[in-house]
Amino acid sequence: MTDQTDNFAALMRQSQNGDQRAYAGLLRETSRFLRPFLAKRLSFTNEVEDLLQEILISIHKARHTYDGKRAYKPWVYAIAKFRLQDYLRAHYSDQLHHAVELSELEESLPEHVTETGISYESISVEVQKLPEKQATILQLMHQEGYTAKEVAEKMGMNESAVKVAAHRAYKVLRKKLER
Amino acid sequence: MVNIEELIDTLAQDTTAVKPAPHPYLLSLKWMGWSVAYLLVSLMFMGLRPDMAIKLHEPWFVAEVMALGGIFIATSVSAALLSFPDMHQMRRLAFAPVMAFVLFVLVMFLAWQADNPPAPLPVHSFECTIGIALFSLLPTVWTLYAMRKFASTHYHWAGSTALLAAFSIGALWLRLYEINDSIMHVVEWHYLPMIAFGIAGFGLGRTFLKW
Numbered sequence: 176m177t178d179q180t181d182n183f184a185a186l187m188r189q190s191q192n193g194d195q196r197a198y199a200g201l202l203r204e205t206s207r208f209l210r211p212f213l214a215k216r217l218s219f220t221n222e223v224e225d226l227l228q229e230i231l232i233s234i235h236k237a238r239h240t241y242d243g244k245r246a247y248k249p250w251v252y253a254i255a256k257f258r259l260q261d262y263l264r265a266h267y268s269d270q271l272h273h274a275v276e277l278s279e280l281e282e283s284l285p286e287h288v289t290e291t292g293i294s295y296e297s298i299s300v301e302v303q304k305l306p307e308k309q310a311t312i313l314q315l316m317h318q319e320g321y322t323a324k325e326v327a328e329k330m331g332m333n334e335s336a337v338k339v340a341a342h343r344a345y346k347v348l349r350k351k352l353e354r
Numbered sequence: 355m356v357n358i359e360e361l362i363d364t365l366a367q368d369t370t371a372v373k374p375a376p377h378p379y380l381l382s383l384k385w386m387g388w389s390v391a392y393l394l395v396s397l398m399f400m401g402l403r404p405d406m407a408i409k410l411h412e413p414w415f416v417a418e419v420m421a422l423g424g425i426f427i428a429t430s431v432s433a434a435l436l437s438f439p440d441m442h443q444m445r446r447l448a449f450a451p452v453m454a455f456v457l458f459v460l461v462m463f464l465a466w467q468a469d470n471p472p473a474p475l476p477v478h479s480f481e482c483t484i485g486i487a488l489f490s491l492l493p494t495v496w497t498l499y500a501m502r503k504f505a506s507t508h509y510h511w512a513g514s515t516a517l518l519a520a521f522s523i524g525a526l527w528l529r530l531y532e533i534n535d536s537i538m539h540v541v542e543w544h545y546l547p548m549i550a551f552g553i554a555g556f557g558l559g560r561t562f563l564k565w
Binding site: 202 | 369372
């Protein structure tokens with residue numbers, strides 16, 4: 176463990192001296208241990224990858240603030256937590272905005288489906304092409320009749336995350352059906 | 355979006371030698387040095403309060419000035435630590451201003467108790483706050499500007515401590531310049547506004563130190 180910690184610190188010192196190979200190696204190792212940290216806290220793989228990219232860019236911007244005499248990981252995790260909090264803050268405020276759109280969507284969806292003859296069964300092929308989590312959520316909500324809260328309990332997610340995932344799925348489906 | 359491997363390659367190609375940031379102690383020492391030089395130059399031009407020699411023999415005045423100096427030092431060190439993402443792994447020291455403020459409040463309380471009969475209130479009031487604000491403007495600007503070169507992950511607190519450091523030097527200047535012995539006045543028009551500006555620093559930190 177100490178060896179690895181020393182290794183990170185040594186790689187970072189080399190990176191600060193302009194060693195590109197050491198820097199690439201360090202960023203690779205960093206993304207390796209940050210990925211599970213983010214995966215535990217976020218619902219979707221694409222979110223993890225997006226945020227990981229942001230964190231790597233932040234590490235790059237702040238690399239002059241690392242002091243080679245200190246441990247590397249606490250420095251990296253401080254940046255990662257900062258970016259994660261930023262991301263979640265933006266995500267939840269965005270979600271509040273979406274919550275209005277979603278309620279509007281929920282009001283108009285049954286009417287629209289009846290008028291055009293669209294049912295879950297008729298679009299189930301398209302639903303299956305969605306990412307697994309989104310497809311499962313739509314199936315549970317629209318085929319089996321579960322509420323968002325019940326789906327959240329079943330899938331071990333929070334209710335808001337279910338609504339956001341469903342909303343994203345609706346957007347994808349709407350685009351496909353409009354073609 | 356590019357994938358992680360591509361991003362790593364791009365960042366690695368982009369990297370050049372960087373000069374590591376100075377230690378926060380050195381950084382805060384530099385900021386304090388500038389502020390003290392600014393204070394001394396201002397006092398040289400504007401002069402010390404005429405009764406300074408007498409005031410230096412009054413224990414509560416000396417205690418107040420020292421406690422205010424303590425706030426200035428603690429907030430400067432804290433601002434420097436808060437400029438680093440991991441607070442230079444000295445988290446506890448970043449909270450030093452809390453202790454400095456406790457000590458300051460205690461000193462002010464005892465000074466108020468000792469002020470019997472109370473010194474008369476001066477005729478002016480908000481002018482002191484304006485004076486402190488104008489004096490503190492320059493230290494505020496250079497501290498925030500210097501902090502932008504780093505990467506604070508606690509930008510609200512960083513902004514707040516930076517403003518407290520700047521305004522404490524402003525309050526110190528006025529205490530050494532103005533003939534005024536009313537504790538009630540200095541609390542109301544010097545120190546409470548100083549704290550209020552420190553609170554306003556939360557917002558300024560977000561505006562200037564977010565990266």
